[in-house]
Amino acid sequence: MNDLHDLFEDAVADVEPADRLDAIRCRTSSPAQAARPWFRAAALTVVGTAATVTLVAALGSGPQPTGPAEHGGHEEAGHADRPAEDDAATMLVPAYFVGASPNGPRLYREFDRVPAGDPLQGALERIQEPPSDPDYRTLWAVGTGAGLALESATLRDTTIDVELGPIDLDQAAPELAVQQVVYTLQAAAGRQLPVRFLSNGRPSGSPVDAARQDEVLNPVSISDPAEGNTYAGSFIARGRVGAGERTVEWSILDGPDAQSAVARGLATIDAGGGGFAPWTAEVDLSGLAPGTYVFSVSTADVRLSAYGPTFTDTRTISVR
Amino acid sequence: MTTVTDRPPDSPASRQASRQPTWTADQALEQLYAAHWRSLVRLSVLLVRDQGVAEEVVQDAFVAVHGRWGRLRDPGRALAYLRQTVVNRSRSALRHRAVVERHAARRTPPPEEPGADQAALVSDRRAAVLDALRALPQRQREVLALRYYLDLSEAEISDTLGISRGAVKSHASRGAATLRTLLEEQL
Known part of the structure; x- marks a missing residue:
C-alpha cells in the first residue's frame, strides 16, 4: 500500500507553510507565563536616554538609521533583572528590525512587550521605537513632534491597511523599510496579506507583498533568548535558519570585546523542506561565573569556515 | 539532517519514562511547533485543500493545545490532541463554505521554481490527488490522510476520530478503492 503513501506525501510536498510561531506565541502569551522583566527595563531606558538619543524626524529626506552607538545606557539597563509588575496591561508582539550582515542590511525579529491592545497597532508602533537589541536599528525612527510616520494599521479581508503620517512613502522608504x-504586520496578524499604504484614506501605490525570506531576512536569527534575559543553570535557545545553511553553531562569548568563547555547541535544525527552518539548542551554563555574556549563533562552523560568508546573530544575556 | 527531539529539556532520555515531563506550556508549544507544524499543515491541506485555511486551522490547534497543556502534561498526548483538533477544525472549516470561498479567491503565491513542463506535470499530479480526496466522503478522506500521510495505526485513527476500529477499517478500504479508481492514471 506504499503507493498511496507516496502519492499523499508528494501531493503536499510543495506546501511550505509560513512561520506562524509569532502569531501563536502572541495569542498564547498570558501575563504570568510571559513575564519578561527586560521589557520594563528597556522601556525605562528609552525614557531615560530620550534626551541624548537623536530621534530622527527627517523621514522626508530619507530614513536616518538610529545606530546602536546612539543608545548609550541600553546595555546596563537591559540587564537589570527587575521583577515584572503589572504585566496584565501588556502583550508580546513580533517586531522586525534592521541589522548588518555580510550581505548588507537584513531584517531580524524580536518579540517585544508593549501595552495591551490591538496587536497590529502595537507592532506598528513598536517598530517606530528603538529595538531592544542595540545591534539593530529601525528604519522608522521616532518623530519629534511630527507624529508617527506610520499612524495606524487595520486588518481587512484581503489587505492589511496602514495609514501614513505626514510622509511621502516613495521618497521616504527604501525597499527594506517597507x-x-x-x-x-503579517507576523502580528498571523496572515500573509499584502500591506496597503494609505495617505488620508487613499491608497498610495499598490499593496505590497512580503519579499522572499532569503532576500530580506538574515539567514540565521535568534528568537530566544531576548536581549538582556537572565538565566541560571541552562536555557533553551531557539531561532530560524535559512534553507541553504546546514549548520548553526552557538557560543557563549566572554571578555571585554566578547571575543573568547567559554562554551559552544551545535544547534539542532529541523530541516526537511524549503524555506526557513527552526533550530533549537540546549545551552548549559554550569561552570560559568555569574555575569554578563554574549550568546552568539552563526551559520558556519567557525573551525571549518572555508565556504562563503558566516552569518551571525547575538544576544546579551546574564548568568546568575 | 537532524530533528528536534521530543525529549523534555531537563530530563535525560534514559529517565524519561519514569519521570513526569517538566515542560511548561510555552516549552511544549515550541517543541511541538518545531517538530510538527509543517506536517500538520500538510495534513490539513489534504483535508481542506487550501493552504491558507490549513495554516489557520493548525494555528488555532496550537493555541488550543497550549491552553490545555495543564491537563495533557505529556508530549505524546499533546500530539494526539493536536492531530484530533486539526482534523476536527479542518472539518468545521469545510462546513463553512464562506470561509473556503473567501480563501479560494485569495491569490496564491507564484510557484517558486518554474521548471516548465516537468513542473506543470508535477503540479497536475498533485492537483489530481487533492481533487480526488475532495471527492471522497469526509470520513474516508480523514481515515486515508491519517493512515497514509501520518502513518497512524488503526487504533490511533480510531482514537483520533472517535470511531470504532471496524469503522476505520471499512472507511479505509472503501476510500482506498475509490481513490485508486479516480487516480488510475497516477498509480
Missing part, C-alpha cells in the same frame, strides 16, 4: 513593516 519590508520591515510588511514582515512585522
